Amino acid sequence: MSLSLEEFLKTDLKKIIKSFGKNENGNVYSLVVQEVEKTVISLVLTETNHNYLHASKILGISRSTLYRKIKSLGI
DSSP states (O other), X not given: OOOOHHHHHHHXXXXXXXXXXXXXXXXXXXXXXXXXXXXXXXXXXXXXXXXXXXXXXXXTSOHHHHHHHHXXXXX
């Protein structure tokens, strides 16, 4: 039986959220979004042999947006 993406994320994200103390101000949202975005872009780039045009089409973003994200995420 395979987990849905939502079930998988819920399981693992609970661990991350619990690692932040109750009184601790964290940036869980931005941390998770940035790491997921970085992972997805990296995987798509690998699968497309770093063909930015093809990768941008798969990701559903413009090529200029892809370039900007690659730079900002340090990929």
